[in-house]
Amino acid sequence: MPIELKMPALSPTMEEGSLAKWLVKEGDVVKSGDLLAEIETDKATMEFEAVDEGIIAKILIPEGTEGVKVGTVVAMLAAEGEDITAIGEGAVPALLPAPEIADKVATSIPAAVPVASSAAPAIGASRIKASPLARRLAEASAIDLSTIRGSGPNGRIVKVDIDGATPASMPAVAPGVPAAFAAAVPSIEPDIPHEVVKLSNMRKVIARRLTESKQQVPHIYLTADIHLDPLLKLRADLNDGLAERGVKLSVNDLLVKALAAALIEVPSCNVQFAGDNLLRFSRVDISVAVSIPGGLITPIIAGANAKGVAAISSEMKDRAERARNGKLQPHEYQGGTASLSNMGMFGIKQFEAVINPPQAMIMAIGAGEKRPYVVNNALTVATVMSVTGSFDHRAIDGADGAQLMAAFKRIVEKPLTLLA
């Protein structure tokens, strides 16, 4: 019995999408996890993964088709050994997108067959194996089961798989993690005594996306040392004044604002590489890496360039808090035009972060520390931090990157600009 491949809902709000590109063709053998197609929504281009294995028997929706409703059958998958030529040929109502069914039925099927029943899920529709509890938990947290790989018998999705997952299909995973997640994992277990820990869905996405980033995105790294004392002083002054309002700014809040301001100044770095095109954003949405149990997530401060530092601070607090409790909505962590990853609190002097595709830059913040510092040819002691920008060289040239670093440095060292 052939399996229908339906337009997936790649986010809780997605109603339709464009079938941007087929990554398989008729006759291809696919297995669970293979990429079938790229689906574009208003927000992003996302990957459509195979859940079942089999042979692509028939592609019903050609690539480039826009406005394909969620649930529409886009292709048929045959089991191995099934006669694929018979599939999808002729008028098989169940193979057609829902809107067309009514017409077809009206003309070619005797009236005795109620239209409604044809529109019901056809027999052989791909079934997601999931425990009742897993289904309920997924529903409660708006998790799309078709995006989760089950760890139970025969790939059945069980509770632990949901516990490890993050809402919606494509969590924007933060970079800034040591790139230790090789995609090609040795399948032979070492003899050394060890315990096998099942990867959570988040962990899998982190591994996949960071590997993709390092393999596909040519990174360049630019490091600058920044004199931090003026910003620390400004922060202390502001916090004095803001204490009554219950606001306490962190250095990170100010750096988010500084990066946003720098990106507005140097728009050639607020971009995204998109195949034949380059997207230049006129707004800065900063993804801020937040460590959460089992991984990390990047809540977004949207329009950070236009927000005051107090607003950024309270928004950041709220998002980080909800991120740790797994309560972030997809739109709060998906997207972003650039990222900021701060490991200063861990005492890290300097590091190079992995770009979070499809973004084109990430700023890695090291610890502010007292260092010998030369001012007017005299040696003094100052608080200095090293920051390193990672840039997608396909989209951003070294000179543009250097301009951004210079702007960021200037803003941080003359921080009153932030309030302008």
Place this chain on the structure above:
Amino acid sequence: MADSYDVIVLGSGPGGYVAAIRAAQLKLNTAIVERENLGGVCLNWGCIPTKALLRSAEVFRYMRHAKDYGLVAEKITADLDAVVKRSRGVARQLNQGVSHLMKKNGIAVYMGEGKLTGKGRLSVTAPDGKTSELTAKNIIIATGARARDLPFPKADGKRVWTYRHAMNPPEMPNKLLVIGSGAIGIEFASFYNDMGAEVTVVEMLDRIVPVEDADVSTFLEKALVKQGMKILTGAGVQKLDIGATGVTVAIKARDGKLVSDEYSHVIVAIGIVPNTETVGLEALGVKTERGHIVTDGACRTNVEGIWAIGDATAPPWLAHKASHEGVIAAETIAGQHPHAMDPRNIPGCTYCHPQIASVGLTETNAREAGHEVRIGTFPFIGNGKAIALGEPEGFVKTVFDAQTGELLGAHMVGPEVTEMIHGFTIGRTLETTEAELMETVFPHPTISETMHESVLAAFGRAVHI
């Protein structure tokens, strides 16, 4: 020249022999070493022979209550020797069964005391003193456990018994003290009470069967007291003197008073000690905690090639847990990736009268774990079949997570509940919610309908109450 195997299993209890069979099924060349009886404690001195004893006690109880069923049975007496003889016969039959299973699966059996002599090396000393040297890349330690003894006078087998003496008693006790109210203690208390002894149970914690749900403990205590048992909770044995005619025991009661009494016999059932001291683990650096071998989810120890399962490892110390670990260990050795066991999916059964069976979290545990809970309780008095059987005692309690509908636990006390708990265990293993349990059609008339009703009750929908 040493005999070489892929896997050697040390110990042939329900963990060891199942591990050996699974390894053999997976085409591993397997040997098993046993120092006493194939089948281990479970089959020879534990689960099975005690069930045979308890069955005799149950029939005896029915005979005494013949009148309730409109029947006449007069001059009923019990012949303890014959009851024990039947129990031993059952154990023998199963012991031979294991022997047959070893032969059928081509597993080499070495009778004798096994000791690790190095990495992958095991020496077996047979009862006649002969030794065999065995080697294997993987050795599974399944040596089990034995009864924990009291710090004061050790069990002598005459007046003071462990479970082992209690199931093969030299004589019928007339006044019996059972120290400890876990599964073993309470089963023997129930057996000897049914057989006509005057039984007292002393428990240090504030309730009997303390691992069970508190409601179950409360109900069982009332039921046992009604049957004539004396129960002392929150009480500890201070002193125990074995005399010529009996045992004088001083018990510090809950109120702090010291009470001395004489008993004809005492059963010590205060827990178990793992059999891990003489295996040679220390020389190889195998990590243990209070004697119990530390393992991971696949039953590996910290030393490569040494695996451990069952009572020799962490709790729960139950035969079926050992068997399941045996399967996990054998499959992992064969290169498969079995799922680690979830201890919350391991049911527990106690065969006292009335019986107890449970799986998952108790209400208290669930609340402590932060769950908002929904509780359903349904009594057997509301069940037609239980009334027809003349056994309307007990209840079924279910614990659900109020948010997700997850079945967190089920706790039953009453007739044949040990044969029904698997229903809830399947539910937990398959991760059902209350919806599927409610939609399941339970056969009428059965006592299992109480399980359905309990689920309905948790959501305010019970029918027959």
